Amino acid sequence: MKLSASPFFVVLGGPTGVGKSSAAIEIAHRFDGEVINADSRQIYRGFDIGTGKVTPEEAKGIPHHLYDVADGRERFSAFRFLTLAAEKVREIHARGKLPLVVGGTGLYIRALLHGLFEETGTDPGLRARLVQKAEEVGWGALYAELQGVDPSYAATLSSNDRVRIIRALEVFKTSGRPISEHFRETRPPLPEFRSLKIFLTQAREELYRRIDARVEEMFRQGLEEEVRRLLQEGYDPSCPGFQSIGYRDVLEFLRGETPKSVALENMQRLTRNYAKRQIVWFKKEKGFLHLPVSQGETLLRLVQEELS
Template sequence: MTQEGQPKIVVIAGPTASGKSGLAVDLALSLSGEIVNADSMQVYRGMDIGTAKPTADEQKSVPHHLLDVVDPDEAFNAALYRRKALPVIADICSRGKTCLVVGGTGLYIRALLRGLMEAPPSDPELRKELHREWQRHGPGPLHERLRNIDPVAAASIHPNDRTRIIRAIEVASTSGRMFSDLTKTHGFRDLKLRALQICLHMERDLLYERINKRTQQMISMGLIEETRALLKNGYSPELKPMKAIGYRHIIRYLQGKWSLEEAIACLQRDTRRYAKRQLTWFRAEPDAIWIDPRAVDMVLDKIHRFLASAQ
């Protein structure tokens, strides 16, 4: 705990396939720690292989929290995540354990650390239209559209940050309010925790190689069978989790729309693109410390210094 009574946590973030889970387990074993999931897909039951959920052995060796929280047809979002995570973290810290928050969902981590502003509800049809426009024309036209609507927001959002660009346009279109005004009013200073934010970095070619290899491993481990079982259990391909990377690709294969080779190639491609978007998000985090995941001793040293500090 900090002097102000705020629990101290260590965040291990970074792009998919960068080695977050393995590093977190090693750190937790060294620090007498427990792990809190911050991956928006790992909260779903029955979606293990496609989400790269920690293995049974990893979960046995170190306590993990906020895995398998809801079924694929249940709603879950960043606000619910924060509501569930805060008491779990408080409990871990009250028992004198080191709390490691681990995942690649930047919005969940930001919500946990800074809170969420009250914004207008989403417009599913408008959001679909904006996503289609992004797919057809790339980021340029939408970022320019945002610049015309809300130049302050456009200046603060990276041109490749699809999620925030689309949300900013959506807010302005549905409410008539500027996204920049909402964020300024909130300030994102609902601070309940003191965090050391570590982001994992590796050379792009190595990361992409790991992504391609892990995709093949997922197929070998039974991603096709896992997806087939989800469909058999009545989960519609139209559900948001079923449209996630991995599952939507295998569904197209099972529907006969793609060959297995096409599904794997597209899965690898889309995962690489997702990793690029994650990196864009985390690079915008001002307090992030970038470290090679293989530099375990350096990570441990920074964590020990953080936990020992009064601030």
């Protein structure tokens, strides 16, 4: 299908298990599109079953990008994602195809739409010292320190948001500038593009039923064997790839710390909780149309209208 002259891409978000991938593949078939992954766990090679990656059979010939682009031992940042994703959006559009950004990692999608300051002030040693200080004097003391150097950013955080408190102090101490200043200077990476932003929804009870069934299917497909293979390949349990929901639970089972049934139940519970957090995140994001996943024809019509 011929695209409109104005550069355009689709963003398709939603909680885990809602059916984003199936919807994206349907759009791609109808409008000659290609999928760009926006899931922070699916970027890791070899971590397949537990992250719910689309299989070649499920992809039905639709090109999928930014899957398996990082080793499970390496840290993959939101800034790196937006750099790669923005390149892919432009590349796919230049070939006359429709770019479809699909995933549930809110920070990745926000970064692609609105920008993110280039990573600066990364100092693992400093980060470790800040964590040690927090363990000695309490996280409240570090939050108070952040309030002193960057009160506007501190006001947006909970005093229990350890990751962001550490990162904000790390940026300030290494760059000499508050992280809020860096954020104010960000610019959208795709200013020439329009976008249609859809967040797929589903009744909570049905979503949770789907999540529980999906986790059971992951175990049937061989999640336990996948974790064993990764360990045999030399992946340490502390590596970034293993921090995904489910892998930690299987590791506990393999170490004999929990029965398999408990590992499965924990994975289901944690996945449901994650879905709740995704819903809360995207409710705060501006410009998203929240659409029931059952309204597939409406979704296709909305894309058609934007392309006309």
